[in-house]
Amino acid sequence: MKKIIVIFLVFLLLSYFAFDYYNKSSSAKKGPSGSRGDRGGSVATAVETEMASRRDMRDLGEFFGSAEPYSKFNVVPRVSGRIKSLNYKLGDTIKSGALVAELEDDEYRLALEQANASLEIAEANYKESETLLKTAEKDLQRIQTMHKQKIASVSNLEQAEAAYDSRKARNLVNAAQVKQAQTAVKQAELRLAYTKIDAVWTDGSEERLIAEKFLSEGGMANTNSPLVSIIDIATLIIAVDVTELDYHKLKNGMEVFVTSSSYPDKQFKGRIARLAPMLDVASRQARAEIELENPDYLLKPGIFVNAVVIYDTHENVLTVPAISLVNRRGVQGVFEITPDRKNAKFVPVKTGYSTGKYIEITEPENLGEIVTLGYHLLEDGAAVNIGGIQEAGAKSDGKRGKQGEGKMKTSDGETSKKTSEAEAGKTGQKKQGVSK
Numbered sequence: 001m002k003k004i005i006v007i008f009l010v011f012l013l014l015s016y017f018a019f020d021y022y023n024k025s026s027s028a029k030k031g032p033s034g035s036r037g038d039r040g041g042s043v044a045t046a047v048e049t050e051m052a053s054r055r056d057m058r059d060l061g062e063f064f065g066s067a068e069p070y071s072k073f074n075v076v077p078r079v080s081g082r083i084k085s086l087n088y089k090l091g092d093t094i095k096s097g098a099l100v101a102e103l104e105d106d107e108y109r110l111a112l113e114q115a116n117a118s119l120e121i122a123e124a125n126y127k128e129s130e131t132l133l134k135t136a137e138k139d140l141q142r143i144q145t146m147h148k149q150k151i152a153s154v155s156n157l158e159q160a161e162a163a164y165d166s167r168k169a170r171n172l173v174n175a176a177q178v179k180q181a182q183t184a185v186k187q188a189e190l191r192l193a194y195t196k197i198d199a200v201w202t203d204g205s206e207e208r209l210i211a212e213k214f215l216s217e218g219g220m221a222n223t224n225s226p227l228v229s230i231i232d233i234a235t236l237i238i239a240v241d242v243t244e245l246d247y248h249k250l251k252n253g254m255e256v257f258v259t260s261s262s263y264p265d266k267q268f269k270g271r272i273a274r275l276a277p278m279l280d281v282a283s284r285q286a287r288a289e290i291e292l293e294n295p296d297y298l299l300k301p302g303i304f305v306n307a308v309v310i311y312d313t314h315e316n317v318l319t320v321p322a323i324s325l326v327n328r329r330g331v332q333g334v335f336e337i338t339p340d341r342k343n344a345k346f347v348p349v350k351t352g353y354s355t356g357k358y359i360e361i362t363e364p365e366n367l368g369e370i371v372t373l374g375y376h377l378l379e380d381g382a383a384v385n386i387g388g389i390q391e392a393g394a395k396s397d398g399k400r401g402k403q404g405e406g407k408m409k410t411s412d413g414e415t416s417k418k419t420s421e422a423e424a425g426k427t428g429q430k431k432q433g434v435s436k
Contacts, residue, residue, distance in 0.1 A: 044385035047344065047374035049337055052320045052367035057353040057360045061249060061309040063288075065240035069233050069301045070291075071204045072211065074226035075100050078194040079108070086217050088228060092210045096201050101227055103195040112188035119181035126174035129167065136160075136167040197227065205234035209297075233297055238270060238290035240307055247286050249311045250275055256290050257308045260299060268292055268299065272309070312353075318365065319358040324372045325351070328380075335371035335378050337386065344371055346380040 081103035143160035146152035212229035270292035352360030
């Protein structure tokens with residue numbers, strides 16, 4: 001019984017040593033492929049690196065918005081009538097003062113003639129009343145003289161005064177009627193002139209475009225129905241919504257760089273022209289308007305654009321790839337390669353402006369070669385194999401290539417074998433035919 005127990009214990013001991021030896025052998029085999037290995041850092045970790053560099057870094061504000069015309073208005077007739085002619089079509093250029101359309105003016109010409117006739121009547125009545133007033137004035141003076149000489153009675157004097165006052169009042173009425181008739185003539189002339197519809201503006205560019213056409217020749221135009229819409233796109237307004245984080249950074253006159261998917265290789269320069277004095281309570285955003293010169297009409301109203309504002313620039317500052325930043329135990333930093341290029345040390349850093357691809361390092365002042373890939377396996381002082389990731393990838397591709405070639409060779413061999421067998425069969429058939 002004791003012998004059996006001893007044999008069993010020896011068997012267990014041998015199994016333990018065999019299992020331990022197997023584990024160590026497996027770890028040794030895995031080491032060259034790039035695993036972390038033991039804590040002493042004897043096994044190198046495959047990494048990729050890039051040198052820290054100096055470049056200009058900018059604090060940017062990026063906004064999205066749509067283009068609007070600098071000015072837009074509708075040409076609306078001031079009088080109603082049938083459209084006799086419409087001189088512009090969609091997309092035509094037009095200058096200030098140009099005749100856009102004409103309405104049929106027969107009714108307005110008749111109205112002007114009637115107004116002129118009424119003026120003539122009013123003027124004739126005024127002349128008549130003026131003559132009668134002068135006569136009444138002379139009669140009054142004569143009666144007054146006769147009354148002083150005791151020739152005319154008081155009753156005669158009162159009658160003369162009443163006649164004079166009546167003629168004077170009538171003359172004033174006729175004078176007012178003349179002015180009224182003159183005003184009616186001017187109104188009739190104006191309404192007749194309004195049958196010729198022109199477009200006039202004083203600010204912006206002199207030449208503009210017909211953006212919309214609402215009516216055609218022969219149609220009825222009313223005082224509330226527009227004929228065409230005119231826009232000024234020599235200068236565009238880019239309207240963007242600004243959050244409170246960027247609102248305090250923006251100032252009128254700041255330069256803005258605008259791009260559009262319509263012209264991906266072209267950049268347009270504008271400036272902030274207007275900034276809303278308050279933020280919308282619901283959206284917590286404010287409207288900013290960017291003026292953009294567009295003399296060639298490349299950009300059109302309604303297109304979607306990207307606007308970038310440069311708030312500040314740090315020149316020739318230390319930068320590293322943004323992907324190289326790591327966090328170890330709550331501390332942000334990078335892994336810097338030691339001068340002998342065998343180890344990586346963790347360096348805490350403070351960052352500044354970022355472009356997305358690169359980030360500014362404000363502390364420390366200098367850095368060298370930085371780990372950009374494989375850092376998730378590193379600790380401070382870990383051994384590294386620079387370029388090991390690419391080498392491993394190349395080896396993997398090589399193995400795959402060899403396997404593919406082997407398969408192709410095997411396939412070719414099988415094909416060749418099958419072909420030979422087929423040819424042999426055919427030859428045999430031919431020989432059999434000859435023997436027959």
